[in-house]
Amino acid sequence: MNLRPARVIMTVAAVALAVTGCAKDTSTTTTESGVKVIDEGTLTICTHLPYEPFEFTKDGEVVGFDIDVLKAVADAEGLDTNVIDTPWETIVSGQSLDGGDCDVATGAMSIRPEREEVMDFTDPYFEATQALLVQKGSGYSDLDDLAGERIGVQEGTTGEEYVQENLPDGAEAVSYEDSVLMMEAVNSGKVAAGVNDNGLVNYYVTQNPDVEVSTEFQTGEQYGFSVKKGGNDELLDAINKVIADDATMDELHKKWFGEES
Incomplete structure (x- = not known):
């Protein structure tokens, strides 16, 4: 084409x-x-x-x-x-x-x-789910593992809503203006994990070998x-x-x- x-x-x-x-x-x-x-x-x-x-x-x-x-x-x-x-x-x-x-x-x-x-x-x-982005070797395999930790989200997204609705005990949702800032915060250790759409997060992982997707949450989203x-x-x-x-x-x-x- x-x-x-x-x-x-x-x-x-x-x-x-x-x-x-x-x-x-x-x-x-x-x-x-x-x-x-x-x-x-x-x-x-x-x-x-x-x-x-x-x-x-x-x-x-x-x-x-x-x-x-x-x-x-x-x-x-x-x-x-x-x-x-x-x-x-x-x-x-x-x-x-x-x-x-x-x-x-x-x-x-x-x-x-x-x-x-x-x-x-x-x-x-496009069929989408929410993906949990973490540093490799972090041991965080689900939101429940993040009690008391900082979790990055992007403002105004369904990922932000999902985290707010399922926030583990003592955890803090940290909002970022755009997705890159949120994922870079995970990569640098400013937050313990981040949640956003799987297509976006999986692509970031291919470009950044120090992070990985540990799980995805089925939310039934369609673009x-x-x-x-x-x-x-x-x-x-x-x-x-x-x-x-x-x-x-x-x-x-x-x-x-x-x-x-």
Whole structure:
């Protein structure tokens, strides 16, 4: 598959959405197949960086599994891509979509009822569990082994919720703004362990031999891409068509995870 590179990478400050007189023009243009986009000829993607291997920056370009799936959608629609790095809370709240900052939002985002109330999700494209990241030889094989210890989590994630709901006696959940900071804290010994999505954590382990995944927690999570609530069924259909293309998804899964889905 010939995937186009992302053309532009921008950082969006959430506070700009509230500045009087600076509201973004939310008018749209339409492709031949009926997909509506905010910028003619471009599929604009909101994400929150970094979250390897789903979305991260390499050599000045945003790359990753999620990005490649959406580039496949853009290719099918004859569109370029523009990736915007935006705060996670503006993605999960639907604010980025409602404010006209982007056409589609991604970030290894679990489909959840409260999120479905504010945005429309595609079909699931990835099955996720929560993984426990520890230093090799630590002896921590489960959350219960971490009584009285510090456990790293990422703010605003399902991993944070899982740890808070299952916190061992005397343990402390330590929140980090992004996943890399959390996993580096485990690697350096600042926290005894960390919990986050298995795809993310397992990829980190392949790059860092001093840590390992000691167990995973089955939480029944599924990732989806999102579009503005009630605003773009045609784009949902276009993304779902790529998700249903086993050959494309297997190719991308093997590229980023070393095996087909």
